[in-house]
Amino acid sequence: MRTGADYLAAIDDGRLTYFRGKRIHRIQDDPTLLALAHNTAREYDRFHSPEPGAINPLLVAPRSPAELRERATVVVTIEETLLATYLALMSMKSAAARLPEPFAERARAYVDDAVARDIRIAQCISDSKGNRSLPPLAQPDPDAYLRVVERRPDGLVLRGAKIHISGASLCDDLLVMPTKAMKPGEEDYAVACAVPVSAPGVVVVNATTYPEGGDPEDHPVSTRSALTEGFVIFDDVFVPHEMVFLDGQVEYASTIVHSLGPWVRLNGVSRYVRQADELVGLAQLITEANGLERASHVREKIDEMIIHATLLRAGMEAAIAHAVESPEGFYFPDELFTNATKYLGAAELNRMVRHLHDIAGGAIVTAPSVADLSNEDTGELLRKYMQGSEKVSGEQRLRLFAAIRDLTASGFGGWNSVMNLFSGGSLFAQRLVARKHYDMGRARQAALELAGLAPADPSVMPAPVAVQPVDR
Ligand SMILES: Cc1cc2nc3c(=O)[nH]c(=O)nc-3n(C[C@H](O)[C@H](O)[C@H](O)COP(=O)(O)OP(=O)(O)OC[C@H]3O[C@@H](n4cnc5c(N)ncnc54)[C@H](O)[C@@H]3O)c2cc1C
Known part of the structure; x- marks a missing residue:
């Protein structure tokens, strides 16, 4: 290596x-x-x-839902070029099973060579x-x-x-x-x-x-x-x-990109899950630093962020729990749950960021730099006047503002917002894939039953259970 x-x-x-x-x-x-x-x-x-x-253990395809879950949590912590490599190689492994020869054999050889050379x-x-x-x-x-x-x-x-x-x-x-x-x-x-x-x-x-x-x-x-x-x-x-x-x-033009889709989107979903927890955590910490834990409008916003974070986690868990085994024995996340969750994460990110900004205050963009704390003229004064609640130091509060700014209100924050929207395809692409995999037949049947236009589908009725008399 x-x-x-x-x-x-x-x-x-x-x-x-x-x-x-x-x-x-x-x-x-x-x-x-x-x-x-x-x-x-x-x-x-x-x-x-x-x-x-x-070889890098990350570059081996997951062979069970448990391995897929473990991978989904690890990949959000890895550096971007390794992540891109992981996604590229997983998609090539998946595509190789679908491409005609001699391309399939070349794709397999390329994957093996890339893993061996650790590129x-x-x-x-x-x-x-x-x-x-x-x-x-x-x-x-x-x-x-x-x-x-x-x-x-x-x-x-x-x-x-x-x-x-x-x-x-x-x-x-x-x-x-x-x-x-x-x-x-x-x-x-x-x-x-x-x-x-x-x-x-x-x-x-x-x-x-x-x-x-x-x-x-x-x-x-x-x-x-x-x-x-x-x-x-x-x-x-x-x-x-x-x-x-x-x-x-x-x-076969779309074979490789379609093979890539589930991996990119599961990764997107895993990132949203992690990011949603980070946003909730930042909102809670800055609330404590501002001394506003008991303010009802602040609590409501954090509650909404918690519900969003939990729904994303539920979607990720469902995508993994319903993972599909490929003919080669690799596991892929479920397309419908992955896409629907990715859509939710992308579409709602800016609302979550707005809540965080609203809770935190304008110092997100106006707070001095951390280096100013080390200046002998300004350091102590900044610590004194940056202090909010007596439970959190002025320095900690300033560092929280720096983290919020960097993640959500900097050039990088703008990049992150656009990246969340487009990486792995636009919102429109998520909608298309979600529609393709959604069980519209089930929805139509439910609506027909509701409207009295069709009898209840007996296959969805619970089977009768024989009840044994209980000797009291
Ligand atoms: C930070 C970041 C990193 C990325 N990394 C990579 C990468 O590593 N590799 C890579 O290949 N790509 C990468 N992408 C590209 C990403 O997949 C694309 O941004 C995405 O597919 C949308 O394409 P586009 O940006 O060209 O926008 P466009 O295709 O121009 O889309 C803009 C809008 O127009 C709509 N639209 C486009 N065409 C039509 C049409 N014919 N009819 C109706 N509506 C239409 C779209 O739905 C969207 O709403 C990255 C993007 C970002 C932001």
């Missing part, structure tokens, strides 16, 4: 990457990208085992998409969706862009797949493959909400959780056949 140092050396490979208008020749040369790469490196060291042949993989799904109402062939620019522009005896040449790609500049490989189903005639767009970030023609333009200056005291969340998002351009990139997992088979 790699160490953090091995990883940092591996990404020093001349990749073509840009940040804030400049060409970055080495990730190590830019302090922000380097800080983010260090987060990845630290995670390598956390999982490192010197045993020959050791990091970014998921390259979202195309630039041009005019959203037009399919690929009707776009004024034929490159709006990534496509094959040349087929050579030894491989393919790709052109297009995949955008919003989390961790692209910090990973080894890009796992490319179509963003949607394709139709006959759209064969050039039905392409899936793995491409090294350093392949000639790959250009990554980075964006990040990692805080300027990066003081973890003031940014306890974003310094750990911010990522670089990549706008990845494929400027005629050659991909050898052995790395191609789909080439022109339109009927």
Whole structure:
């Protein structure tokens, strides 16, 4: 397995990457990208085992609902590029069982090789998409969706862009797949493959909400959780056949992305569950620091947040309890519970954040920095006037405001809000999948019975039970 140092050396490979208008020749040369790469490196060291042949245990697919539950709670604590890799490899394992040969065999070989080499993989799904109402062939620019522009005896040449790609500049490989189903005639767009970030023609333009200056005291969340998002351009990139997992088979265009969906959404749901508890906890702590535990309107808001957090947890538990076994013996979360819960988490996040802001007060955005506590002129005065309730020190209250600001009212907070809405698909996508899996027949039958338009369905009546006389 790699160490953090091995990883940092591996990404020093001349990749073509840009940040804030400049060409970055080495990730190590830019302090922000380097800080983010260090987060990845630290995670390598956390999982490192010197045993020959050791692999990261997270990259083995869960084989029971219990393992799936354990995985769902662990993945919310891991660093983002490892998470992206986990999701990419799980989806490839699932897809391999559905793809035709020789693609299935190549996909399996790729997964085994990626696990053995302990590399990091970014998921390259979202195309630039041009005019959203037009399919690929009707776009004024034929490159709006990534496509094959040349087929050579030894491989393919790709052109297009995949955008919003989390961790692209910090990973080894890009796992490319179509963003949607394709139709006959759209064969050039039905392409899936793995491409090294350093392949000639790959250009990554980075964006990040990692805080300027990066003081973890003031940014306890974003310094750990911010990522670089990549706008990845494929400027005629050659991909050898052995790395191609789909080439022109339109009927399989959505196989990989559909295999990814349940994993991404279960991960989204697990994050919402964790995040909802964090928001409730912050609301309670800042209420105590403000001395308002007994104020009824504050309690009501926290109660609402508690109910939201509990419903999300119930949805996650249901998704795991109803996990489905694949033909290969892997366990996937139930699609309906996963999607409905993800929808609830995404749609209601901003209301929960509004409650937290309302409870906490304006110091979320106006409180001085933690460093001001160390200044000999201002430190003691800030401690004195930052104090609310006598039970909580001024310093603790200031640090709570810093955490709330960083999580919900900073550049990172804005990123988190949009990420919650879109990662794994928009609200519309959750609605579509929920409708697809919901038992509409059951709902129609219930409504028909209610309206007196159909007799009660005998299959839902409880079976009669023979009652034994009780000798009193
Ligand atoms: C922080 C973050 C990280 C991400 N990480 C990744 C990643 O690592 N890899 C990756 O591949 N993607 C990633 N994504 C992309 C994410 O999956 C997309 O944002 C999501 O699929 C929506 O696509 P879009 O942003 O292009 O919005 P759009 O597709 O433009 O959607 C905007 C709105 O228009 C609606 N809409 C779009 N098309 C139509 C249509 N034809 N008819 C009706 N309504 C329509 C949508 O439902 C939505 O309401 C990430 C996104 C974010 C925000």
